[in-house]
Amino acid sequence: MKNFEYCNPVQVFFGKGETDRVGEVCARLGKKVLFVYGGGSIKRNGLYARVMERLREQNLTVWEVSGIQPNPRIDKVREGVKLCKDHGIEVVLAVGGGSVLDSAKIIAAGATYSGDPWDFFIDKAPVTGRIKIVTVLTLAATGSEMNHNAVISNDETKEKLAVVDAHIYPDVSILDPENTLTVPRDQTVNGIVDMTAHVFEQYFHPTPETPLQDRLSEGILQTIIEYTPRLLSNLEDYDARATIMWCGTLALNHLIEAGVEGDWATHRIEHELSAFYDIPHGAGLAIVFPQWMQYVLDVIPHKFAQFAERVWKIPRNGRSDRELGLLGIEATKKWFSQIGAPVTLREVGIGEEHFPVMAERATKKGPLGSVKKLYKDDVLAILRMCR
Numbered sequence: 451m452k453n454f455e456y457c458n459p460v461q462v463f464f465g466k467g468e469t470d471r472v473g474e475v476c477a478r479l480g481k482k483v484l485f486v487y488g489g490g491s492i493k494r495n496g497l498y499a500r501v502m503e504r505l506r507e508q509n510l511t512v513w514e515v516s517g518i519q520p521n522p523r524i525d526k527v528r529e530g531v532k533l534c535k536d537h538g539i540e541v542v543l544a545v546g547g548g549s550v551l552d553s554a555k556i557i558a559a560g561a562t563y564s565g566d567p568w569d570f571f572i573d574k575a576p577v578t579g580r581i582k583i584v585t586v587l588t589l590a591a592t593g594s595e596m597n598h599n600a601v602i603s604n605d606e607t608k609e610k611l612a613v614v615d616a617h618i619y620p621d622v623s624i625l626d627p628e629n630t631l632t633v634p635r636d637q638t639v640n641g642i643v644d645m646t647a648h649v650f651e652q653y654f655h656p657t658p659e660t661p662l663q664d665r666l667s668e669g670i671l672q673t674i675i676e677y678t679p680r681l682l683s684n685l686e687d688y689d690a691r692a693t694i695m696w697c698g699t700l701a702l703n704h705l706i707e708a709g710v711e712g713d714w715a716t717h718r719i720e721h722e723l724s725a726f727y728d729i730p731h732g733a734g735l736a737i738v739f740p741q742w743m744q745y746v747l748d749v750i751p752h753k754f755a756q757f758a759e760r761v762w763k764i765p766r767n768g769r770s771d772r773e774l775g776l777l778g779i780e781a782t783k784k785w786f787s788q789i790g791a792p793v794t795l796r797e798v799g800i801g802e803e804h805f806p807v808m809a810e811r812a813t814k815k816g817p818l819g820s821v822k823k824l825y826k827d828d829v830l831a832i833l834r835m836c837r
């Protein structure tokens with residue numbers, strides 16, 4: 451196990467009805483609130499009106515940024531930063547999925563910075579502060595509600611980049627599973643693939659002697675695999691929504707990566723796909739992950755064998771680590787396909803014309819991954835395997 455520091459400062463309110471605490475939570479942190487949300491799902495399901503009511507009860511002054519898109523764009527972040535600066539806003543309240551939460555985090559950081567918020571993504575300026583951040587999560591997927599990441603796209607440069615910085619942990623996140631009951635089937639699946647992929651990124655690593663981290667990861671994976679069919683057979687099953695929601699949070703709140711060297715190459719490759727083709731992040735991951743697994747299998751065959759035995763319950767029956775690992779990878783791909791995720795680029799209409807430039811950009815800052823260092827040609831090979 452590697453040395454580590456661990457501090458997760460996010461206060462979480464989890465459960466049915468917790469949404470109603472949003473007014474008092476915001477009031478505790480400031481009087482002027484910027485309410486950030488997406489393309490309208492919260493207006494259709496009544497959450498917008500409910501949140502507004504709670505904010506009004508506390509006599510808070512509210513500004514809005516709406517229309518945050520999936521694969522959120524820097525333009526909307528700039529709009530939010532301007533409002534914060536013009537009006538001395540104290541709290542950014544995000545109500546939505548990962549795209550809304552990520553935008554809110556960078557708006558809050560940008561509010562205390564004199565330059566352009568895209569500077570944080572191109573290493574032109576570090577994040578040095580922020581105003582307060584409160585989130586009400588409506589889609590179980592990214593873990594943004596309890597982590598220090600934000601991923602934003604720039605249409606002008608066709609880049610999708612991340613900021614990873616302890617300043618952008620939210621102050622408070624309200625996780626009310628009822629707010630996820632209206633998530634349609636395809637987005638539910640995308641979210642499930644994303645949280646599963648987060649566990650994979652931190653489970654398949656080169657660090658030896660991480661038995662507890664392994665068991666924690668396997669527990670999250672087994673729970674996701676057990677509850678996904680139940681949820682997909684009834685999208686309004688509260689307990690299944692609650693379980694999947696908490697899986698998504700624990701999959702990426704930095705707990706399971708404490709003491710291990712996570713890989714994250716697959717995410718970096720996927721971000722090129724969603725930057726170029728605006729496909730959902732979860733769909734891209736379902737396509738790339740099994741191919742990445744296959745590509746690096748021979749570096750850590752014992753880990754893939756453990757995965758097959760413990761997560762997919764495939765008996766050893768005299769098989770080598772490699773043979774068993776391969777069966778685990780096949781089971782993963784089959785499962786993605788069964789739950790309705792794409793597993794080839796062809797299924798989402800992506801051809802190979804941009805592969806070289808995507809591979810180039812993915813590795814611009816150096817090779818990817820911890821399991822096997824992936825250079826441009828490796829990324830190109832993996833993309834070709836995804837066809």
Ligand code: NZQ
Binds near residue numbers: 548599600601
């Ligand atoms: O915009 P609205 O109308 O709200 O609709 C959204 C959106 O179309 C809809 N939705 C959300 N909650 C709903 C709902 N529809 C009905 N009922 C509800 N309760 O779902 C659609 C997708 O929303 P989005 O926020 O884009 O999804 P997700 O949470 O999967 O976030 C994806 C983004 O997060 C980034 C991804 O790259 C992508 O940009 N990631 C962020 C990470 C992080 N901060 O740690 C890590 C991840 O690996 C990921 O990269």
Ligand code: ZN
Binds near residue numbers: 592644645648717731
């Ligand atoms: Zn992800």
